[in-house]
Amino acid sequence: MALQAFFDAFQTAFTGFNVWTAIGYAIIFVIARQFVKQHGDQLRKVPRVGMDPGWFSMSKARRNFLAYGPELIEEGYTKFKHSMFRVQTNDMERLIISTSFIPELSRLPEETLSVAAGISVRHLGKYTALDFVDHNTIQVDACRIHLTNDIDHLTPALADELRYGMNIDLPSDGKDWVSVNAFSVLLRLVARSSARVFVGKPLCRDEVWLETSIGFAGEVFLTATDIRPYPNFLRPFVAPFLKSRKRLLKRLDVAAEKIVSVMKSYREGAMDRKDMPAALWMMDVAGKGSKEQTDPKDLALKQLFLSLAALHTTSTHLLQAVYDLCANPEYVQELKKEIKDVLGDDVWGSWNNAKSLKLQKMDSFLKESQRVNHPGMFSFNRVVMKPTTLSDNTKIPPGTLIGVATKCIADDPEFYENPKTFDPWRFYKLAQDASSAEEKGSTAFASTSPTSMVFGHGRRACPGRFFAAHQLKLFLVGLLTEYEFKFPKKMDRPKNLAYGEHIVPDRAQEIAFRKI
């Protein structure tokens, strides 16, 4: 009866309704929505660089940004570096704000200005499973607390896995130079040692796990790229048919199957929490009956997210640092001398966080390499969740995605003397000249400030940055003390590739290694 009534009501409502009427309504709807969007737009007075997508040119504006992003952002920064500008990027429109607003913005709580929503919205979290970050922070705590405070407990495992990986992925005898694709080898080394402290042994040596943790980031990126051109209302219908999303879900299933063994080991073995791989730490902290302890998919997703946040970022920095050393071999001796002074001859046995912090020239070299080879045009990506008024009285409505043009800041002579010059000891010298401990601290690789935001800034700055600094130094020490390395032939440093908001190193370059 109820069903019949429903069909009757449906027929009555749509009598005389044909396809032309439907198209007419759809056009009116789109125009009305665009009109409301443009005229209700509280930010319309903020200047724009690049194409205005207007009513019908969103794909063209996105393509335009992909082609000319770096130039557009530089143009916006040059004209509006003390205020703000808007730009249509290849994902969303961004409000790029001056770094002078950072102190006031970084004080705002996550409920007002959200890093998690920024991650979710930019990666289309609803379709890539990353929307879990909106309501979960235990993976952030695992980095902020465990991987940072317990680093000395984790270092032996980290170092052991690095040596194990070097023996497999790099030449093992000192006779010949062997050329390898630097990007893929360093990425694997980082993935191996990270997996050792994320999920522990034996899973960290499982090829399928390694491949899954490395490949997850690419599937997220491709899925988001494939879905983005579709309007919101079509996405739920399109998503199930996308190959990229099917591959992403498959990787999640594989990771969930694999992580069952880790969950089992937690139930079977007693271990001090400080020594636990991050997955076990999360299970332990979350407690009995929690999703982390009962649902392999939940734990697997968190681990894959950590891999996404950690692997390509850290290995890209390592690759850039290796290119800088090959292009400037004169820095190698200085760094080796520091390693010897701080660690003596027993490099592996004496390594700990206190000694890692004493490698100040290496710290400076890494920070300069990062400044010059900035990993992207923007940082401090956040979504405004509640109406926010800046000190210049600009009102930013909820839903706005903000960012800062950090690459332009890193190249700006107002903030860095001779910014075009690669000075490996720039931050070392600043630390020596510092007049307070706070000023000295601000020169460290893992520190952040309104003019140094590769790791973001404020209360939700990258929680893995101290771990990343420690790991990068460990890797450089390992490479410098166990190998010689150089470009296979005489050449200039490979140029970085900049497109849209991305800046990536040349991933095809080979590096020749010889065991010392």
Ligand code: HEM
């Ligand atoms: C050199 C390497 C790295 C770079 C350049 C980097 C950069 C960043 C940036 C820019 C953010 C956003 C912060 C903000 O907007 O204020 C972030 C977030 C994050 N990073 Fe890193 N990161 C690196 C390494 C790592 C590592 C090794 C881990 C884990 C061990 C990690 C875990 C995370 C997590 C979990 C978040 C999300 C934080 C949140 O939701 O609040 N990162 N990272």
